[in-house]
Amino acid sequence: MDFFSRTGKMALGSRLRLLTARLTDDAATIYDVYEIGLKPKWFPVFFVLSEEGEKTITEIAGEIGHSQPSVSKIVREMTAAGLISENNDTEDKRRNVVALTPEGIEATARIKEQYSDVNAAVEDMIASSRHNLWEAIEEWEYLLDRKSLYQRVEEQRKIRESKKVRIVPYAEQYRATFKTLNEEWISTYFEMEEADYKALHDPEGYIIDKGGSIFVALYDNEPVGVCALIRMQDPAYDFEMAKMAVSPVARGKNIGFLLGQAVMRKAKELGGKQIYLESNTVLKPAIGLYRKLGFRKIAGHFTPYKRCNIQMAADLHTFAD
Amino acid sequence: MDFFSRTGKMALGSRLRLLTARLTDDAATIYDVYEIGLKPKWFPVFFVLSEEGEKTITEIAGEIGHSQPSVSKIVREMTAAGLISENNDTEDKRRNVVALTPEGIEATARIKEQYSDVNAAVEDMIASSRHNLWEAIEEWEYLLDRKSLYQRVEEQRKIRESKKVRIVPYAEQYRATFKTLNEEWISTYFEMEEADYKALHDPEGYIIDKGGSIFVALYDNEPVGVCALIRMQDPAYDFEMAKMAVSPVARGKNIGFLLGQAVMRKAKELGGKQIYLESNTVLKPAIGLYRKLGFRKIAGHFTPYKRCNIQMAADLHTFAD
DNA sequence: ACTAATTACATAACCAGTTATGCAAATATA
DNA sequence: TATATTTGCATAACTGGTTATGTAATTAGT
Numbered sequence: 001m002d003f004f005s006r007t008g009k010m011a012l013g014s015r016l017r018l019l020t021a022r023l024t025d026d027a028a029t030i031y032d033v034y035e036i037g038l039k040p041k042w043f044p045v046f047f048v049l050s051e052e053g054e055k056t057i058t059e060i061a062g063e064i065g066h067s068q069p070s071v072s073k074i075v076r077e078m079t080a081a082g083l084i085s086e087n088n089d090t091e092d093k094r095r096n097v098v099a100l101t102p103e104g105i106e107a108t109a110r111i112k113e114q115y116s117d118v119n120a121a122v123e124d125m126i127a128s129s130r131h132n133l134w135e136a137i138e139e140w141e142y143l144l145d146r147k148s149l150y151q152r153v154e155e156q157r158k159i160r161e162s163k164k165v166r167i168v169p170y171a172e173q174y175r176a177t178f179k180t181l182n183e184e185w186i187s188t189y190f191e192m193e194e195a196d197y198k199a200l201h202d203p204e205g206y207i208i209d210k211g212g213s214i215f216v217a218l219y220d221n222e223p224v225g226v227c228a229l230i231r232m233q234d235p236a237y238d239f240e241m242a243k244m245a246v247s248p249v250a251r252g253k254n255i256g257f258l259l260g261q262a263v264m265r266k267a268k269e270l271g272g273k274q275i276y277l278e279s280n281t282v283l284k285p286a287i288g289l290y291r292k293l294g295f296r297k298i299a300g301h302f303t304p305y306k307r308c309n310i311q312m313a314a315d316l317h318t319f320a321d
Numbered sequence: 322m323d324f325f326s327r328t329g330k331m332a333l334g335s336r337l338r339l340l341t342a343r344l345t346d347d348a349a350t351i352y353d354v355y356e357i358g359l360k361p362k363w364f365p366v367f368f369v370l371s372e373e374g375e376k377t378i379t380e381i382a383g384e385i386g387h388s389q390p391s392v393s394k395i396v397r398e399m400t401a402a403g404l405i406s407e408n409n410d411t412e413d414k415r416r417n418v419v420a421l422t423p424e425g426i427e428a429t430a431r432i433k434e435q436y437s438d439v440n441a442a443v444e445d446m447i448a449s450s451r452h453n454l455w456e457a458i459e460e461w462e463y464l465l466d467r468k469s470l471y472q473r474v475e476e477q478r479k480i481r482e483s484k485k486v487r488i489v490p491y492a493e494q495y496r497a498t499f500k501t502l503n504e505e506w507i508s509t510y511f512e513m514e515e516a517d518y519k520a521l522h523d524p525e526g527y528i529i530d531k532g533g534s535i536f537v538a539l540y541d542n543e544p545v546g547v548c549a550l551i552r553m554q555d556p557a558y559d560f561e562m563a564k565m566a567v568s569p570v571a572r573g574k575n576i577g578f579l580l581g582q583a584v585m586r587k588a589k590e591l592g593g594k595q596i597y598l599e600s601n602t603v604l605k606p607a608i609g610l611y612r613k614l615g616f617r618k619i620a621g622h623f624t625p626y627k628r629c630n631i632q633m634a635a636d637l638h639t640f641a642d
Numbered sequence: 643a644c645t646a647a648t649t650a651c652a653t654a655a656c657c658a659g660t661t662a663t664g665c666a667a668a669t670a671t672a
Numbered sequence: 673t674a675t676a677t678t679t680g681c682a683t684a685a686c687t688g689g690t691t692a693t694g695t696a697a698t699t700a701g702t
Contacts, residue, residue: 003365003369003384003385003386004459006368006372007364007365007368008436008440009439009440009443009444009447009455010364010436010439010440010443011364011365011368012344012443012454012455013341013344013345013348013361014364014365014385015458016337016340016341016344016458017341017345017658017659018386019337019458019461019462020334020337020338020341021659021660022465022470023333023334023337023470024334024338024688025660026469026470026471026474027334027470029471030470030471030474033471033475040334041687041688041689043328043331043332043335044324044328044332044335047327047328047332048324051327056650056651057650057651057652058649058650058651063324064324064335065324065339066689066690067689067690067691068650068651068652069651069652069653069654069689069690069691070688070689070690072651072652072653073652073688073689074688076652092649092650092697092698093650093696093697093698094649094650094651094696094697094698095649095650095651095697096650096651096652113478113481114474115329115331116477116481117474117477117478117481118330118331118474118477119329119330119331120477120480120481121470121473121474121476121477122330122331122333122470123330124473124477125461125464125470125473126330128464129457129460129461129464130456130460131452131453131454131456131457131460132452132457133333133452133454133457133458133460133461134330134333134336135451135452136450136452136453136454136457137336137337137340137454138325139450139451139452139454140340140446140450140454141340143446143449143450144343148347149343149344149347149348149351149442149443149446150347150350150351150354152442152445152446153347153351153435153438153439153442154354155442156437156438156439156441156442156445157434157438159441160434160437160438160441338688338689342689342690345658346690362657362658362659377680377681378680378681378682379679379680379681387659387660388659388660388661389680389681389682390659390660390661390681390682390683390684391658391659391660393681393682393683394658394659394682395658397682413667413668413679413680414666414667414668415666415667415668415679415680415681416667416679416680416681417680417681417682
């Protein structure tokens with residue numbers, strides 16, 4: 001199929017569907033030829049029952065990876081075909097315990113030869129290909145269990161978007177941005193406090209002139225995020241990370257992470273050993289970001305901010321870009 | 322999925338379907354997130370039109386590997402969404418030439434980022450697996466183009482069945498079988514001739530005592546096929562293969578081939594160089610079998626049988642078991 | 643002991659594809 | 673030039689799955 005070499009991997013779903021349809025069609029013919037009186041789609045249900053005797057609808061569904069209604073339908077069809085008997089045993093009247101009838105059990109014997117022929121044919125195809133389809137599927141199932149394709153695509157999007165982001169040092173032209181971005185989130189979740197007004201009104205005086213720095217994230221050359229590095233007067237912590245703010249329209253581009261990295265890199269450059277921050281646990285994504293940057297919860301440090309209910313610190317020795 | 326390690330390769334179709342469904346579900350979410358206003362199932366149609374401009378329904382169907390009605394439906398949906406315009410150009414009023422509208426073309430630009438993110442995510446998954454799913458699918462498409470799964474399973478069935486067949490030398494107890502099996506097919510297609518009556522009535526006298534042999538195929542210890550090796554009085558051909566008959570109930574077990582091999586092996590063993598046979602072209606499967614055994618058409622040899630309209634011979638030097 | 647929540651399932655409605663079918667337009671053939 | 677065949681497509685009906693929903697039976701919570 002030349003088509004898929006042009007589309008690229010984007011069409012993996014389509015390609016898989018086509019291959020599946022092809023095999024399914026052949027499967028129908030094969031089942032016909034062996035005259036066992038089984039429909040291909042019955043196979044998974046048939047198989048678990050032949051191996052494990054009695055089962056409820058939901059148990060079967062879980063085991064074969066189908067939805068419950070799907071198994072419900074298949075069971076009805078197989079009952080009509082005389083292969084399955086329903087409502088066996090069961091004190092619990094909600095449960096529908098199904099099992100193979102004698103005819104069903106008899107079919108298990110007859111299907112063995114078909115089973116071994118199909119198996120041999122597939123093994124043969126696998127043996128004559130360089131890439132093992134069966135194993136590849138298994139690996140994909142495993143990988144998708146750990147992280148869905150959607151999540152993986154999201155990650156790629158972030159990586160791509162973050163390449164468009166530039167982190168630059170503070171300049172006077174960004175004073176307004178520094179103020180408004182911070183006011184925005186603070187007043188959304190909390191209230192502006194005295195210390196906020198001071199720092200946001202005069203960042204040069206309150207942050208930079210005291211040996212700190214501010215970084216600005218540009219997206220398409222527009223400032224969309226800020227973060228400050230503040231020099232502390234504390235024997236344990238040399239620096240504080242503070243006033244991180246990212247415009248809501250620029251979410252999902254990894255900007256917080258890039259700003260945090262810039263701040264920590266600078267702190268390390270200036271000889272810092274520990275970096276400190278304070279925040280509030282209602283800001284879940286922020287806390288997650290801090291953890292990703294290497295911050296861990298600490299306790300008992302003085303803070304002038306009311307809104308602060310969590311304090312964190314990171315070791316700058318172990319911080320690597 | 323422990324389930325599939327228990328079923329074995331028989332459930333390849335099921336397993337593929339499950340994986341496909343999983344990816345399809347995620348695809349829907351991904352398309353939503355990128356807000357391009359495209360449904361995943363539109364992608365193949367969208368792609369060909371974006372690459373190649375105008376196309377008819379049937380052309381698209383052929384290219385993307387869908388059925389024509391499928392494309393018909395997709396085109397209707399995309400038209401409703403304003404992405405496609407129908408019935409462009411066309412002197413031939415049967416044809417429905419479709420193309421992207423300006424909005425559709427605009428969407429091609431917007432989808433590029435989604436495209437590259439998905440591509441990167443899939444590449445990443447492929448890179449982190451030992452078995453390349455994409456390549457494996459391609460190989461399967463190739464293999465299935467050459468021979469369907471059904472045909473491959475049939476081959477395996479024959480191999481398995483032919484293992485149950487034993488070829489044994491003639492003994493008196495098989496005289497009746499030798500006669501009836503041959504009478505059966507001869508009188509079905511032709512009429513019994515004088516030479517038939519003689520050989521079938523007294524195989525010992527007419528075949529074995531004259532330096533020939535007869536082989537019998539047993540299936541479950543029942544005789545189901547016979548074939549004779551007759552010594553000839555001819556400078557060109559040492560032996561003739563004749564009176565091959567297989568019971569109709571034992572078809573598809575490769576019995577003819579096994580009998581033919583036994584006869585040719587014996588002929589070679591006896592120092593034969595060329596083996597000859599005569600048949601009739603209405604017996605298509607038989608002629609195919611002879612060709613598979615190495616026989617090729619020759620002309621101009623004398624035959625006492627009216628029903629014979631083709632003569633074939635095989636070189637025994639090149640015959641290998 | 644009674645009510646609320648949960649569970650097991652069937653049924654209905656939908657989805658993305660398919661095959662079967664019919665019709666109109668175009669082409670081939672006598 | 674009239675008729676038969678082929679082509680291109682739409683539509684209908686089916687398939688093997690899904691999600692959504694309703695209901696009866698059971699279990700949990702007060």
